Amino acid sequence: MNHGKQTLSSGPLLIRGLSEIVERRPNDPIEYLATYLYKQAENTRARKKKEDDVKQLELEQQRVEEERVRRAQLKSEIRALREQEATERKQREVEERRKREAEELAKRHKELASQPPPLPAVREEDDIFVVEFGETELHRQAAVKDANLLELLRDNYHSIASRNADGKTPRDVALDAGLQENVEQIDSYCVLLLQNGNTKAVNDLVLCGYTEIINQLKTIEDSDEDTNEFINVDIPQLLQKVKQLQQAIKDGDTQTVDTMMSDRKNIALYRDVEGSSSLHNAIDNRQYAIALNLLQKYPSLALVKDIRDRSSLDLLNSIDEDSVSDDQREMYDQLKDALIATSGSHQMD
Known part of the structure; x- marks a missing residue:
């Protein structure tokens, strides 16, 4: 079966070989034909090998390109995954830090609330005041939601200017706690001082470095x-x-x-x-x-x-x-x- 296919496929070569024998008339036609057929077979094998090599090279290049694309895609996916993990980690850290700060703030105010009341914040000396800085009851209450600060403000308005160990006034504490209603209570009382003609109280607060009062007073209409x-x-x-x-x-x-x-x-x-x-x-x-x-x-x-x-x-x-x-x-x-x-x-x- 295979021999028949080989004879069939080599038919054109045999015809060309016989044609050359007729044309060239060699001394040994059989040897010439054998040599001719051998050379033609070698040429065919060489050409086929070259074609196979080219195809193999193309396949190899295609494989390399596919591998490069796959690696690039994998690298991109890994980078995106790492960025996502980093973002999630930062978010967790921020949330944990906020939670810790809130817990520490609550703990601090709880501890402060359990302490005995502070010493009077003002000493009078021939109508000259000396404001003592430090954590006051107004500081503590300024961080409490729905706190009524009016009584504390009436008892000792000088504590508005007092600053704690962090350099924060009661108004700053209320701002940090996000309690705008407490901020407004303090601001409104400062405005009320001037509206009632108590310029001495306003001067006292300004002299103690509470310059925030200036912006509050400028809101007074008419x-x-x-x-x-x-x-x-x-x-x-x-x-x-x-x-x-x-x-x-x-x-x-x-x-x-x-x-x-x-x-x-x-x-x-x-x-x-x-x-x-x-x-x-x-x-x-x-x-x-x-x-x-x-x-x-x-x-x-x-x-x-x-x-x-x-x-x-x-x-x-x-x-x-x-x-x-x-x-x-x-x-x-x-x-x-x-x-x-x-x-x-x-x-x-």
Whole structure:
């Protein structure tokens, strides 16, 4: 069967071979025909092998391309999966952090609520107020939903300006807790102070660094000329005077400090956002003569603490005595003795 197919397929070659024998008339026709058929068979095999090699190469290239596409697709899928996992992980971390913060805030306020009431936030000294910074009852209630803050505000409006260890006022605490109704209670009370003509209370709050009140007061509609002047002229002037006094203390300008305190006796009782008083600032800038003068005029400043719970004596004790120059030594020693004596006498009271 196979022999018949081979004979059939080699028929044209045999005919061409016989034609060449007739044309060339070789000496040995049989050998010539055998050689001719062999060469033709070799050529056919070589051509077929070449075609097979080309097809094999094409198949290999196709396989390589398919593999490349498959790998690229797999790589893309892996990248997308990793990005999805990273996004989900970040979302989980954010949710867990928020949950922890909420739990810590709730725990903190629960602990604070169980503590005894804080000391009075204001000391009166010849009609001069000294606001004590720290966690107040108003801070705690500002973080409570549906809290009635009006009674606390009436009892002690100065606590509006008090700042806790994080430098937050009760209004800030309410904002952080997302309790807009508590924010509005505080804002409304500040507006009410001015509407009732209590400019002293407003000045006290501004002097204690509660500058947020300015924006609240500007919401008053149909205010008279005096009220407008107080909001837009008097308060900005007060803030400017505080800045001037702070700069004079920093520069050691004793004359300017004395003049400003004579013009307005409570200007030296300002507080900044860190809770620092004029006495803190004088010691921090190593203006010991000015600090001693402030202490003699306002002894209660000895008890004022900043948001880090540091009194002026604490601040003075933190200074390396070896760094005190000979020119400063006498004033430094007098100030230290006066602070110790003043602090001791107030504690005995």
